[in-house]
Amino acid sequence: MTQQSRIPLAARGPGRRSVVGGLFGAGAAALAAPLLTACGGGAAADPKTVTFGSNGADATPKSAYAAVTKSFTQDSGLKVKTNTVDHDTFQKSITSYLQGTPDDVFTWFAGYRMQYFAKKGLCAPVDDVWDTIGAGFGEATKQLSRGEDGTYYFVPLYNYPWAVFHRKSLFQERGYQVPKTWDEFTALAKRMKKDGLSPIASGYGGGDSWSVLGTFDYLDLRANGYDFHMQLMRGEVSWTDRRTARVLDLWREVTPYQQSGAGGRSWQDAAQSLVDKKSGMAVIGLFLGQQITDEKIRADIDFFPFPEIDPAHGQDAVEAPTDGFMLSREPRNEDGARKFLEFLGGARAEELYMGVDPSNLAVNARAATGSYNALQKKSAELIGSARHISQFADRDSDPGFISTVVLPGLTQWLGHPDDGAAALKRIESQRARFFSA
Template sequence: MAQSSSEHRISRRALLRGTAAGAGAVALPTLLTACGGPSKEVKIGSNASDAVPRKAFAEVFKAYEKKSDKGVKVNTVDHESFQENINRYLKGTPDDVFMWFAGYRMQFFAQQGLLADISDLWEDFDGFSGALKAQSTGKDGKQYFVPYYYYPWAVFYRKSVFEQHGYEIPKTFDEYRALAKRMDKDGLDAFAFGDKDGWPAMGTFDYLNMRANGYDFHISLMSGKESWTDPKVKNVFDLWRGLMPYHQKGANGRTWQEAAQSLAQKKSGMAVFGLPHPGQQFSDADRSDLDFFPFPEIDSAYGQDAVEAPIDGFLLSKKSKRQKEAKELLKYLATPAAEEKYLMRDPNNVAVHKEASTSSYNTLQKKAAELVSGAKQISQFMDRDTRPDFASQVMIRAIQQFINKPDDIDGLTKDIESQKKTIFAAS
C-alpha cells in the first residue's frame, strides 16, 4: 500500500461501484487496506493520488503536524481503487479519517453505522453556511462530514480559440447548438468528450435535465420518484442526441484526462467538466487561456438557476481507535487556515469556509466562486444525488449505451425505468 502525503480527485466509477458493493453489487478484490499497527499518529485514507492535490494535501498535513506537534500518516490509494473498495474498507480496518463526499454519498455510510458522529464538533463550527451543514448531515439529523472545498461544473473553453474564430459565448441552447455546428465546420470537435470511466457524461445529462425540467424535477428523478419514461426525460435525451454529432467520436474508449488534453491542444472547442478536470491538464503557461461559461438556458422558466457543484471533505471512521486525536485533526481541517494552505497549492477548487481568504485565487477560482454564490440551487452530481447502486449498475451502462446508440431513446428509457423500479423497491 503506497503511503505518502495525500491529494484529491473524485473518480466516480469507483465511488459508484464501491458504495454499490454494500447494496448488492458483486464484491471486488480488496485493494484498499488501512495502514496497520498501533500508533498515536492519526491515519488518513486518501484518494488524492494526482500530483497537484497530493502535494497540496502534503502541505496541509505538514502544517498541522507543526502546529499540533502530533503525527499524521497518510494512506494514499489511486482514485479508482479507493472508491471501488470503499465499502469493504470501512467494514474492515479503516484509517481514522478518510476523504469522501458530501450529501447522499456520506448519508449512505452513516446509515450503515460506519461513520462516527461529529455533531459535537459542529457546535463550534462557525464558518459554514446552512446549506453546507445540510450536506454534512445524515438522515438521523447528526453531522458526520467536514466540508473542505467545492468545484462547479460548467462549459470550459480556450479564450484564444474563441478569439481566433470570432466565437461568442452562447446564452441559450439554440446558440450553443449553432456554435457547435460552426466549430464542426471549422474543423474542431465541438465537444471534448471522454466517458471511459463511466461518470463524466453524467454532468451533461444533469445540466440538460436541470435546464429543461428544473432542479426540483431533477432531484426528484434522482430520488426515484419520477418515471424515466416521462416525456420530459425523453426530451432530455433528444436534446442531447441533437448535439451528439459534434462530440468527439469514441467517447467510451477515452478517459476524461485525454478529453481535457484535446481541449488544451486546441483540437476541441468546448468541454462540460468540473473545474479541476481541465485545470489539472493545462500547463501553467496555458492556464490563463482557460475559461468557462454557465451551461446555457433551455427553458426560460428555469434559466441558469441551478449549478452543479460537488463538495468534498473528510469523515471519521466509526471503528477508529483514535477518536480524540482524529477529532483534533478534523477541527483543524475545518479552519480557514487549513483551506488556505491547500488552495495555495491547488488552484482548481474553491474554499467552503466563509472566512477563508480569496487573495490567492486565480481568475477562474474567483469566477467559480461567483457562479456558485449566485446559484439559486446547487446539485452534487448524478452519482452523488442518487442511490449508488442505481448510478453504478444502471446509469453508467445506460449513458454509455446512449453514446453508442443515441437513436433508441424509447427503449433506453424503458430499460432504465424497469431497473429503477427494482432497485428503489429494495430500499
C-alpha cells in the same frame, strides 16, 4: 513524438473522479495492497498519532494534503499517518474498508454518498466538531454535511463547479460569442463543426463513463429544474417520464457535434483536444485545471455556465460536488481524530490546500481567497450566484443504480442515439431494485 509524450497535462493516473463501480462489494487492487486497508491494521492506538485514509494519490492533491497534515502536526503536536490510495480503488473498496479497521479519518463526499454510510452505521457523528467550525459555513453546506437524521457526519474541504470550458484565444481568433441559450449553443456547435473543429470534446471510454453524467445532469436541470432532477435522482419519479424523455431529445440535437470516437477515449484525451484547440468546448469540471502544467495555457482557459433551455429555470442550478472528510465508526485515536477534523474544517486548512491545488474552491467562508487564480475567482462567483447546487448524479443518487444501470444505458444510447424511449424503459425497469416504493 507521440501526442501523449508532448501533452502539457500532468502525468496520467486514475481519473479525478470515478463512479463507484463496486461501492457495495470488494474492490480492485490498491497501489500497494490487495485492497484499501488502514494504516497499521489493528495495531494498538498511539495517542500521538492520527491515521488518515486519503484518495488523493495524484501529485497535486497528495502535495496539498501533505501541506495540511504538516501544519496540523506543527499546531497540535500530533502526527498524521497518511494512507494514500488511488481515487478509483478507494471508492471501489470503501465498503469493505469501513467494515474492517479503517483509518481514524478518511476522505469522502457530501450529500447522498455520506448519508448512505451514516445510515449503515459505518461512520461516527461529528456534531461536536461542528460546534467549533460551524460559523464558517453557510446553510447549503451544512445541509450537505448532515445525515437524514439531522446529525453531522461530514466535514467539507472544497467544492468545484462543472461548466462549459473553452480556450479564450480560440474564441477570439474565430470570433465566437459565448452562448447563453440552447439555440445559441447549438448554433455555435454547428459553426465550429463547419470550421473543422470537434465542437464538443468528449471521452467516456473505459472507466470514464461517469463523464457523460455532467451533460445529462445539466440538460435535466435546465430543461426540468432542480426539484424534478432531485426527484429523478432519488428514485421518486419514473425514468420514462416525458420530462426525462425530453432530456434525451435535447441531447440528440448535439450528438452530431460531439467528438467522434468518444467511447474509446479517456476524459484526459478529450481535455487534451480542448487544450490543442482541436475541440471548441467541453462540459467538464474545474478539475480540468489541475491537469494543466503550462501556466500560459491555464491563463487561456475559461468557461461559461451551461446554457439556458427553459426560461422558467434559467441557469439557476450549478453542479458543484463537495469533497471532505468523515470519522470512522470506532477511531483508534478518537480525541486526536476529532482535533484533526476541527483543523480540517477550519479556514487555515482550506487556505493551505487551495494554495497547492488551484482546481478547487474553499467552502469555509472565512478562508482567504487572495491567492485564487482567475478560474477559481470566476468559479466562486458562479457557485455563489446559484440558487441550487447539485452534487453529481452518482453522488445525488444511489451509486449502484447509476453505475450498473444508468451509465450502461446512457453510454449504449450515445453509441446509437436513436431510440431514447427504449433506453429509458430499460433504466426504469431496474429502478425498483434500488429504491423502495
